[in-house]
Structure formats: structure tokens, C-alpha cells
Amino acid sequence: MRFHLFIAAVSWFVCVDSRKIRGISSSYKRFYRERKSFLCIDGSKIIPFEQVNDDYCDCEDGSDEPDCCDASDEYNSHARCQNTCWNLGQRERAYVEGQMRTLDEGLQLKQQLIEEGVLLWREKQAQLRELQQVAEDLQIKLEDHRRRKHEADRRKEQTLKALEAGDGGLRLQNNTVSSMFQSLDSNKDGSITVDELQDKVALIHDEERSLSEDEAVALLGGGHQMDVTKFQHTLWDILTNGDSVKIKDTHGALDSVVDEDPHLKAADRAAKWEATNLKKVEEAYDTVNMEISDLRKKLAIDYGTDWEFLFLNSQCYKLKVYEYTYTLCPFNQVTQENTAGTEVSLGKWGMWAGTPKNQYSQMVYENGEPCWQGGSRSATVTLTCGTETALRSVKEPSKCQYIMDFQTPVACQPVLKQRGIHSEL
Structure with a gap:
């Protein structure tokens, strides 16, 4: 008993x-x-x-x-x-058989995505090697263009010095003084004022800041205006010496002189040509290095043991829930957009956070926009097995903490097939 x-x-x-x-x-x-x-x-x-x-x-x-x-x-x-034994058993068998069919199809699709992931990974690696080779070639070309620009600038400087040292030296200097004075005399009244200096002259060590009134008055020799004669014997030397101040745009001051001498004109044209070519090569070099940096960041992400999740990179998936549209861009970010078009970041790609047996079953997106109650928004994405890749649900169980269900074939696990149907059903 x-x-x-x-x-x-x-x-x-x-x-x-x-x-x-x-x-x-x-x-x-x-x-x-x-x-x-x-x-x-x-x-x-x-x-x-x-x-x-x-x-x-x-x-x-x-x-x-x-x-x-x-x-x-x-x-x-x-x-x-x-x-209800028969009905329960029939429903359960149908449910389990449906799950098994979904799993079988999902595993087949997963194998295809694994094969595509391996090929894509190899393509990305080959692309990285090609970009690195292009960067090395551009580096050599960049050094060559820098050398050529330096030589062109030096030839132009030598031509200027030769003109200054020859019979035309005084005329050249006078024309340069006159041209520079005229570039500073904005209203062409024959004198340079405090306002004109503040508009045209900048400090060498702080080009973005305008001259103060006291600084402008000091450059004008203590007065509030200066004619060309006084300019030639005072401010001209300060500006051409280039130790403390300079004219913001000096091209106009030399243009008239350059046009008068064919040798100087040729040297100036060569210097400008080399400067243009150097800038183009520098821009190309910077662009290639940015592409290399972005590609390295993408390749550094863990895309699964067989790169099966690689196809998700650069893809985005949307789901509308009431008045909000949620967008999940795997390995990038999660956003929320309201009907007015205002978009809020719910988090940026953080890490895989699944179980020890399946670390690829969950994604975490962190450091979204600040929440009104403090802290940052974040999203946890659970990956479930399915025959399609889609964002299935979004919930906010606690303020500014979001959970999402993301269905994809690459989340299917063969171990699930070990589950059977209860014998009593």
C-alpha cells in the first residue's frame, strides 16, 4: 500500500x-x-x-x-x-512532419548558402589582394609625383629669383608690390584699411581666425590706413617674409607678373600641372586605402564556421509593426522608423551571443541612440530555422530593449532531426 x-x-x-x-x-x-x-x-x-x-x-x-x-x-x-488520442496524434504527426519538411528544405538551402559563402569569401580575399597591389603601385606613383612637383616648384622659384636678380628685377618687384597692394585694396581707393586687412590677411599659425582690429592696426604701422608707398617699405616685407601673416589668396598678385615673362609663365604652368596630377594620385591612393580598410573590417567578422552567414552582409530586412518599420541589417545595425520618417538607431553590430552549443543562434546589437530613461537602446536577434530569410517579429519587453525573431535557412541545425514523435500519439 x-x-x-x-x-x-x-x-x-x-x-x-x-x-x-x-x-x-x-x-x-x-x-x-x-x-x-x-x-x-x-x-x-x-x-x-x-x-x-x-x-x-x-x-x-x-x-x-x-x-x-x-x-x-x-x-x-x-x-x-x-x-482525443487519434485527433491529437494526427495533428501532432502533421505538425512534426511539417517541421521535418521545413528542416530538410532549410538544410538543403543552408548547404547551398555555405557553398556560396565559401566562394564569396575567396572572392573577397582575392579582391583584398588586388586592392593591396593597386595601393602599392599608387604608392610608387605618389612618391614619383611628389618628386616631380617638388622639382617643378624649385624651377619656378629659380626662375623668379633669376628675374629678380636681372635687369627686370626692380620692375618685377614693383609690379608684384603693386599687384599685391591692389589685391588688398578691395574698394580701389588707393589705400588699405583695417577692414580690408581683416578680410584679406590671415595668421600663419591660425588661418581660420580673422585678424582682430588691434592686430590689423599693428600691421598698418599703428594707423587705420596705408598707401602703396608705405606698404612697399613696411607691410610688403612682412607679407613676403611669411613668418607671421600671409595673404589668403596670392594667385592674383603674381598673375600679372607671370603673364609678362614667358619663362616664368612656363615654369608656373608646369608647377600647376604637377600639383594637379599629384592631387589626383593622392585622391586615388586615399580611396583605395579606404576600400582596403572597409574590406578588412568585413573580413574580420565571424560569419560562421563555414562562412554560411556571409551572404547576410550588405543585406537589410524590414518588418512593419503598427506605426513603426524596423530594419535589420546584419553585421551593421538595427533601426526603427516611424510614420513621420524619423529614424532611430536601436543598436550597432556587437557580437554573437548564442548558447555554448550554438553560439550562432543569437546576435546582439549595442550602443543605439540614448533612451529617455537613461542608457542606450539595444536589440537581441534570435535566429530560427526557416526556408526563407526574413525578419519575423519585433517586441519591446522592456523600455528601449528590443528582441527580434530572424528566420533563415542558415540557422537550421541537423541535430533537430533527432527529435521524434511520441509513441503514444
Whole structure:
């Protein structure tokens, strides 16, 4: 007798544990989560949860006694428990068979994506090597153009010095003084004022800052204006020396002189040509290096043991939930956009955060835009097996913390096929 009582007690304990209750279809497990009360599935009655699987049928539909679906283990019950074994088994078999078909198809698609991922990985590696070779070639070309520009600038400087040293030196200097004075005399009234200096002259060590009035007055020799004669003997030397101040745009001052001498004109044209070529090569070199940097960052991401997740890079998936549109760009970011078009970052790619057995089952996106209650927005993306790649659901269980269900064939795991159908169904 005691032995039978012991068995009954153990059976009751097992029955109230929703994780061990048998005879439940996968789609009905949510009704048997252990809590204080149990609602009959047909909605007819609420009973204490301890009466679930107590070998007494309380619900008209027999849903409180799922272990024996033909009611053969129930006793002394006023309710007539229906024999639902066949229907339950048929539904469960159909459900499990559907899951198996989805898994089989998903695994086939996953294998294709793995093969594509391996090829894409090799292409990216080859692209990186090509870009690195281009960068090396541009580096050589860049050094050559820098040398050529330096030589062109030196020849122009030598031509200027030769003109200054020859018979035309004084005329050249006078023309340069006159040209520079005229470039500073904006209103062409024959004098340079404080306002004109502030507009045209900049400090060598701080080009972005305008001269103060005191600094401009000091350059004008303590006065508020200066004619060309005083300019030639004072401010001209300060500007041409280039130790403290300079004219913001000096091209106009030399243009007239350059046009007068063919040798200087040729030297100036060569210097400008080399400067243009150097700038083009520098821009190309910078662009290639940016591409190399971006490609290295992409290749540094963990795309799975067989690069199966590589195809998700540069892809984005959208889902509209009420008034918001959510966009998941794997390995990049997650955003939320309202009907007014305002977009909010919910997080940037952080890491894989799955279980030790399957670390690729969950993604974490961190450091989104600040939340009004403090902290930053973040999103956790759970990957589930499916025959299509799509964002399936988005929830916000706590403020500014989002969870998403992302379905894709590459999340399918062969181990799932080990699950079978309960023999009693």
C-alpha cells in the first residue's frame, strides 16, 4: 500500500511539471506552463493547477488530463472526457512532419548558402589582394609625383629669383608690390584699411581666425590706413617674409607678373600641372586605402564556421509593426522608423551571443541612440530555422530593449532531426 502511495505522489509531481507532461501537442504546450490556476482549453472552467493530471477529469474537454487522452486512467468523474488520442496524434504527426519538411528544405538551402559563402569569401580575399597591389603601385606613383612637383616648384622659384636678380628685377618687384597692394585694396581707393586687412590677411599659425582690429592696426604701422608707398617699405616685407601673416589668396598678385615673362609663365604652368596630377594620385591612393580598410573590417567578422552567414552582409530586412518599420541589417545595425520618417538607431553590430552549443543562434546589437530613461537602446536577434530569410517579429519587453525573431535557412541545425514523435500519439 505504501509503495502505491509513493508511486502516486511521484506521478502527481511529474504531472504538475509542465516540462514533463506527456500527451501534449507542441502547439498546446503554452497552456500547461505551471502557475496557480489552469484554464480549460475550451474556456469552460478555471481550476487549481495541482488538479492537472490528478487522474480526475475536471474540464469538459478533458484538457486538464492530457497524459491519457482516451480518459482510461480517470475515475469517479462527472465529466465525460473525450477520446482525443487519434485527433491529437494526427495533428501532432502533421505538425512534426511539417517541421521535418521545413528542416530538410532549410538544410538543403543552408548547404547551398555555405557553398556560396565559401566562394564569396575567396572572392573577397582575392579582391583584398588586388586592392593591396593597386595601393602599392599608387604608392610608387605618389612618391614619383611628389618628386616631380617638388622639382617643378624649385624651377619656378629659380626662375623668379633669376628675374629678380636681372635687369627686370626692380620692375618685377614693383609690379608684384603693386599687384599685391591692389589685391588688398578691395574698394580701389588707393589705400588699405583695417577692414580690408581683416578680410584679406590671415595668421600663419591660425588661418581660420580673422585678424582682430588691434592686430590689423599693428600691421598698418599703428594707423587705420596705408598707401602703396608705405606698404612697399613696411607691410610688403612682412607679407613676403611669411613668418607671421600671409595673404589668403596670392594667385592674383603674381598673375600679372607671370603673364609678362614667358619663362616664368612656363615654369608656373608646369608647377600647376604637377600639383594637379599629384592631387589626383593622392585622391586615388586615399580611396583605395579606404576600400582596403572597409574590406578588412568585413573580413574580420565571424560569419560562421563555414562562412554560411556571409551572404547576410550588405543585406537589410524590414518588418512593419503598427506605426513603426524596423530594419535589420546584419553585421551593421538595427533601426526603427516611424510614420513621420524619423529614424532611430536601436543598436550597432556587437557580437554573437548564442548558447555554448550554438553560439550562432543569437546576435546582439549595442550602443543605439540614448533612451529617455537613461542608457542606450539595444536589440537581441534570435535566429530560427526557416526556408526563407526574413525578419519575423519585433517586441519591446522592456523600455528601449528590443528582441527580434530572424528566420533563415542558415540557422537550421541537423541535430533537430533527432527529435521524434511520441509513441503514444
